[in-house]
Amino acid sequence: MKRQRQRSHNFARASYGPRVVGLGLGLLSVAGVLATRETPWWVWAGPLLHGLVWPHLAWLWSRHCTDSVRAERRNLVIDHFFGGVWIATMAFNALPSVLMLTLMGMDSMIAGGWRQFARGMLAHAAGMAAGMLVYGAHWAPESDMVQVLACLPLLLLHPISVGQITYRALTKLKRQREELAHLSQHDGLTGLYNRRHWEHMARIEFARFRRSGEIATLVLVDLDHFKRVNDTLGHAAGDTVLRGFAERLQQTLRKTDTPGRYGGEEFGILLPHTGPREASELMQRLQAGLSTDPLLPQRVVTASFGVAALTRDLPNHEAWMRLADQMLYRAKDRGRDCVVTAGDSRPSPLAPDGSPALRLREDASVMRRVLAGLNLGDIGAALFDPSDRLVWANAIFLKLYDVSAEARSFAEIMRHCHRRQVGPRIDAEDIDVWLAAADAKRRSRPRRSFSIDMLDGRYFRVEEMSFDDGWLLDLWTEISAEQARLTGLTPVLPVPPVDGPPIPPATA
Known part of the structure; x- marks a missing residue:
């Protein structure tokens, strides 16, 4: 007034x-x-x-x-x-x-x-x-x-x-x-582009790639244990960290690069005319600088980096960002303070039980031939790449989920099931909300076991296993409703050996 x-x-x-x-x-x-x-x-x-x-x-x-x-x-x-x-x-x-x-x-x-x-x-x-x-x-x-x-x-x-x-x-x-x-375009605290405008720039960069084929790489960054900084040193120290990291980005990146504050302690970086190797090397230098030249004098604040280059497989800029987000979550799973790049062939970390974690081959055609020779018995199985595109599925999975020839991703398969009322029961009016929740659960627990209720009245025990280059969805033998209730919250079970004649694979 x-x-x-x-x-x-x-x-x-x-x-x-x-x-x-x-x-x-x-x-x-x-x-x-x-x-x-x-x-x-x-x-x-x-x-x-x-x-x-x-x-x-x-x-x-x-x-x-x-x-x-x-x-x-x-x-x-x-x-x-x-x-x-x-x-x-x-x-x-x-x-x-x-x-x-x-x-x-x-x-x-x-x-x-x-x-x-x-x-x-x-x-x-x-x-x-x-x-x-x-x-x-x-x-x-x-x-x-x-x-x-x-x-x-x-x-x-x-x-x-x-x-x-x-x-x-x-x-x-x-x-x-x-x-x-x-x-309207900049974040008030850091001076970088805000999320809305930064995503708009990512959309423009994706469209440019579609037109000209010029390579570009997207990076998502998360400051490790940032909440501890706010809780122990106060929000003023947290603001100092955010501003300092934004300044570090502006000093390190080129004028053609586009940094932005994605939200909270997350940042996004667009690197046009840059391949995944160059982007990874640049992020590793930035990561090392956080330890040698800390943002706060009393504490070292590290960061995790997820790097994803544009490829023809990505249908839209949302898939590009989702791929970088998955790489970021894998960096956190590796213990934080590291750079994970989509398609990186470095050795994988150990699984929780101490055994080497599984990885998928970069050549999808080779992986399909390997899976085709596996004896899966009556298990329905499907393999998805980091952008949730369907790489391979056997006949049992295709039948249970009524997978159409046009389906190319997990989201398309589930939208088809929701629309046609086939396959698993989806208790959600908005399928996009359901897909977002499923994606969040998958990222939070790389290996998890649960049960699903099929619309034809059957129940199945399901296991999801996420690797560095994708994730595998297995539908085990049919179980009773009581078993489904009990296994809905069970921990991940070891994969038992199966015998029987091989099932001819089907690809999508």
Whole structure:
């Protein structure tokens, strides 16, 4: 409320100077006519008071009003009224009358648009009627040279004054629009792009890749154990870390790169014309610098990095970002403070039981041939890459999930099941909400076991296993409803050996 009142007072203050100048020069125009007509002295009292005293009274009046903008519009109506009176007093002398009417109408249009202009014109007409009642109705429209010269200052200076005010207002408006545009695109704490604008830039980069094939890499970064910084050192220290990391990004990256604050302690980086190896090396230098040159003097704050380069397999920019997000979660699973790149062939970390964690081959065709030779018995199985695209599935899985030939990803398969009411029971009206929840569970637990309820009344025990280059979904033997209830929260069970004839694989 206080700020709004200040803005209205600013409007009143901005109107004060032009009113003093305009009415002062208008008095000179009126005086040029009255002087040549040998007007009685008492007639001069009205124009003198209006031209010399009224501007200051109007300013004081507006200052003491709660809404100074409305007060100034009221003052303009009063100006119009007395302008009409002086037109009648000048016996409708053409040049000063038209000049006064035009300039006052311009002021009203600037101050309040057509509505204010109409009010001003009505007040002008009322003033002329009042002037004829007080001073008599006279008609002398001709203007001599003295009257023309008396009108020249008003004709020249008042438009310049109004133009200068308009220019300052437009300049201020332009500056405010630029500030608002900057605020709408940038994070207030770090000065980096905010999530909305950064994702827009990622969408543009993906579209450019589709057009030209120019490589680009996306990186998602998460500051490790950031909550501990806030809890132990305070939020001011946390803000220092966020600002310091943002500055570190700006110092390390090129001008063509696009860093942004993705949310909380997460950051995103777009690296155009950069392959995964170069991006990984750059992030490793950034990672090492956090330890050798800490963001806080009293504590080393490390970061985890997920790196994903653009490939033709990715259907859209959301899949690109999801791939980088999966790499980030794998960096956290590896113990944080590391860089994980999609397609990286480095050795995998150990699984929780101490055995080497499984990895998928980078060549999907080789992996399909390997899986085709496995003896899976009556287990339904499907393999997905890090972007959730279907790499391989056997006949049992394809039948249980009614997988169509057009399905290319886990999301498409589940949308088909939800739409056609086939396959597993999905207790959610919004399939996208269900998919987001399933993805979050998969990322939080690389290996998990649970049961699913099929729409045909059967129950299956399911295991999901996430690797560095994708994840595997297995549907084990059919179980009873009671077993499903008990296994819904069971820990991951070891994979038992299975025997039996091989099932011919089906690919999608």
